[in-house]
Amino acid sequence: MSGLRDATLRVLLLVVSLAGWEALVRALHVPAFILPPPSQVGAALYRGAVSGIYLQHLWITLAETLLGFVAGSVVAFVVGTALAASRRTEYFLYPYIVMFQSMPKVALAPLVVVWFGLGLTSKVVSAALIAFFPLLVNTVVGLRSADEDRIDLMRSLAASDMQIFRMLRLPTALPFIMAGLEVAMVFSLVGAIVAEFVGAEAGLGMLIQSRNFSMDVAGEFAVLFILAGMGLLLNAALVTVRRRVLFWDPSQKAASNGSALKGGL
């Protein structure tokens, strides 16, 4: 098994699939407003790249996604810590959390746009709402997963609750938190795009919507590829962080293989 040969095969597979797509569309005379051939998608990508229209919308969607991700994650971590620290807090908040969690958060997007307007804020809120839960749940589970023996060890040294949190519970929770962050990143992109669909002045989601109305399907595909690339890069950034932070976690080798598949939604 040579790595070079596999890499070549991989590229070859991509070229063959694109060629097959092109050939089929042409042979079967599929209209371009149903499924455009990859050559037209490529042309649309090129045109947009030259005119700078993609970059302009990409920055906006990226900003919405990242701000929503950060806001949702920070709130989720704080609430998750409060829930993990006190059974009483959990008792009072739990019913609301269950109710809110079982609701599809994307259904809130129209309301969020009404409340926060057509600009950036509504997209950030929508992204944050969807990103919130995966991290909340993982934070609570992670902070509670510290081994009994390790807690006994810390207590036997007369450690304070704060020290136990900082030196034991938080590091123990990190693999859970990192996994939650990866899901939250994918989800916040979903939240931003959905809110753009509902109503926006700019962004890649808005661009998809407007091209759909004008039946520019090749242009729509071009934006989809850009979104896929953006999602991949955001995920890759988090995977890099995770590998550095969790170098000590034996489950990392197994996790890194499956991480691309746990996107969901």
Place this chain on the structure above:
Amino acid sequence: MAAEAIAVRGLRKEYETSRGPVLALDRIDFTVGEGEFVAIVGPSGCGKSTLLKMLAGLLPPSRGDIELRSVPITGPRRDIGVVFQSPVLFPWRTVLDNVLLPVDVQHLGREDGRARALDLLALVGLRGFEHRYPWELSGGMQQRVAITRGLIHNPAMLLMDEPFGALDAMTREGLNLELQRIWLERRKTVVFITHSIAEAVFLADRVLIMTARPGHIAEEVRVPIARPRSLDLMAAPDFAGLVGRIRAHFHAKGGLDA
């Protein structure tokens, strides 16, 4: 013998369960001298670990009291070192940082602590491993790190809860020799819990025999064998005699391992 380091008087522990109270330990009385090595041997489920948790201040007794250097143990204290059955190392800390955990928790000063840690690591034969991570070490080496961590804050007593129970027989014998060497050098007050009679006799000045339901100290056996003791000693008649005498307790009552 020197002054008493540990005094346990009239200790009793009851647990509340859904089927009413269960008596885990009753009428436990013993003392441990300063610098003495005492082993507590008993079958599984006799309450050895409960006793150790009370000595560590992790569990309050239902009745009776425990004093360490004449100060009652009412909760966790800074002058107690504990070594558990599993090494309980933190995988995100290096060997050195694991050893320094008590120093970090108790704010004892990292500079001093570091020098002491390197000394102790050399003493347990882990010189050169200080920057490795626990998962890079064998089980026996991990337990030696745990012993080093138990000693780093210079505790008044070292509690060991079946520290070699999870290791294979060869490693275990090696660590018994090692522990004897460390003890001869540092002369800590040690309470060592085990279910291996041979291990208890090999290591201890005195063996307390614990029987189950409720946990109770049935007899004390003094081990008048000079140190350093070698592994060959285990075949000697006086050693075998002591082992046999302790074993008789468990045969009479049933329930014995090793």
